[in-house]
Amino acid sequence: MKKRGVGLGVSFYGTGYGNGFPDVSNAEVQLLEGGKVGIFVGATEVGQGAKTAMIQIGAEALNMDHKDIVLVSEDTSQMMDSGTAAATRQTYNTGNAVKIACENFNKRLFDLAKVELGLNSTAGLVAQDGDIYLGIFPQKRISYKDLSEKYKDDIIRVVGSFTAQTVKMDDETGQGAPYWPYTFNACMVLVEVDTNTGRVELLKAAFAQDVGRAVNPSLVKGQMDGGFAMSLGYTLFEDLALENGVMKNRKFSKYLLPTSMDMIDVENIIIEDPESTAPYGAKGIGEPVTIPIGPAILNAIYDASGVRIFNLPVTPEKLMKALRESEESEAI
Amino acid sequence: MMEIQLIINDINYKVDIDVNMRLIDLLRDKLGLTGTKEGCGEGECGACTIIMDGESVNSCLVMAFQANGSNIITIEGLENNGELDPIQRAYMEEGSVQCGFCIPGLIISTKALLDKHPNPTREEIREGMSGNLCRCTGYNKAIDAAQKAIEYLKEGQNDFKNSW
Known part of the structure; x- marks a missing residue:
């Protein structure tokens, strides 16, 4: 017999290393020959979109086209450390470092522009599309290209650093603020359980993820699909059969993936829902998107069949056994 | 050693091979066509998918000598004079790629499907891709790309300008 059920899973997840552990990201921004801007940052691209996000954040902070930005990453001989591409931390933590580095870079260029343009102050200077000009008198203007030529023997390169704020939990009381920020999500699924075979089929799913601000909505949705698929495998198929620490399968x-x-x-x-300490409000979602799917599927299986499963994966054999035990206990 | 002749991406090759060489090793190691990836080496993951005489095959499961006289298309053969194939273009536009390791195989499977069935349903596309494992994307954006490619192929936009 085929039975349908609906289940909901919700989660909140603290991103970054957390629990008071030093979580530091650095970025460097350099004026390049010809007036382009180089962002040197150790955010490792593993397909999650770190390079795209760092360029977008840089373009926003520098107020210039992404095509005029050269991103250099993943080479420790050319840049400072930005920590691991892990703990859902690159967009928030390293994104902050990129934003701060770009802001420091603009300040540095404003100081130079003040001298080059013979101004009294940097007040009212605007950086836009590779030019610096005085807002109230735009004829007072100098391009990044001209600055790069004037300062070619004195390379303009500035650093931005961001350290996440977390408070270690007290060993005795467990009190503290181990993570900042948190992300929130909810997933709802409709499943069909075949009580003759123990097979679970997903029919429908909706998944809502708080991202603070979506730097790149297409990448966010790609991560959500990917997280859903990973968790689907974790919940229904993937069984790491270890024997004396060796994987048998x-x-x-x-x-099975x-x-x-x-x-x-x-x-x-x-x-x-923009996070006030985040670069343009953006929070990471890499790990959180894998979390609420399993609980949603398990709740839906319970709703469909009345059986609660407490360990994963829910293979057909495991579900059949649980269904039989449930019938037997009802018969008694 | 033995000599075989075959066509790969419209180019004639005459190569010496070891009799125990796999087709994927001929492509990657001997001919330098490294776009085709080796994942599991046992025909489960589909990363090494190529088209051989019109059929998609796992090149890790075909011996090089079995390719004698065959006509092969690999991922390198899809681009035409610097212009991407409509399927490749759709993959880029839909953001279907994350880490990218499975993508050459997925694109070749999509091509093999669309060459035979130009107008598949979404479920038929899922079936056509089911031999290719992907850990990152959850497949949905690859299916979106296949549907977009179908439209491009219908519109005859094969001659689009490569803006990438």
Whole structure:
């Protein structure tokens, strides 16, 4: 018999290393030959979109086109450390460092422009599309290209650094503020449980994720789809069979990942509630998007069949056993 | 050693191979066509998918000598005079790529599907891609890209200018 059920999962998740651990990101911004701007930052791209996000944040802070920005990353001989691409921390933590470095860069250029333009002060100077000009008298203007030529022997390169604020939990009382910021999400699924085979099929899903501000909505939705698929596999298929620390099923024929036929179309909903300490309000979502899906599926299985499963994955054998035990206990 | 002849991406090749060489090693190591990836090496993941005489095959499961006389398309063969194939273009526009390792195989599987069935449903596209494992994307944006590519192919926009 096929039974349908609906389930909801919600989660909140603290991003960054947390718990008082030093969480430092650095970025450097340099005026390049020809007036382009280089951002040197150790944000490692693993497909999550770090390079895209850092360029977008830089373009916003520098007030110039992304095509005039050269991003250099993943080379420790050329840049300072920005920590790991882990803990959902690059967009928030390193994004902040990039923003601060760009703001410091603008300040430095304003000081130079003041001298070059013979001004009394940097007040009212505007940086826009590779030019610096005086807002009240735009004829007073100098381009990044001209500045780069004048200062070619004295390279203009500035640093921006961001250290996340977290408070270690007290060992005795557990009190503290271990993470900042948190992200929030909710997922709802409709499943069909076949009580003759123990097979669970996903029919429908909606997934809402708080991102603070979506730096790149397409990348956010890609992460949400990816997180959903990973968690779907974790919940229904993926069984790491360890024996004395060795994985027994280390083949894709034995360790099952979801395929395109197991995945379904998810209605992804981006919730924007800008975080005040974040670069333009943006928070990371890499890990959080994997969290509420499993609970939603388990709750839906319970709603459909009346059976609660407490360990993963919910293989057909495991679910059949639980269904039989539930029937037997009802019979008694 | 033996000599085989085959066509890869419209180019004739005459190569000496070891009899125990796999097709993927011929492509990657001998001919330098490294766009085709090796994932699992046992036909489960689809990263090494190529088109051989019109059929999509896992090049890790085909021996090089079996390709003698065949006509092969790899990911390198999709671009035409510096212009992307409509499927590649759709993948970029839809943001279908994350880490990218599975993408050459996914794109080739999409091409193999659309070459035979120019107007598949979304479910048929899922089935056509089901031999390609992807850990990052959840597949949905790849399916969006396939649907977009179908439109491009219908519009005959094969000759678009490569703005990338």
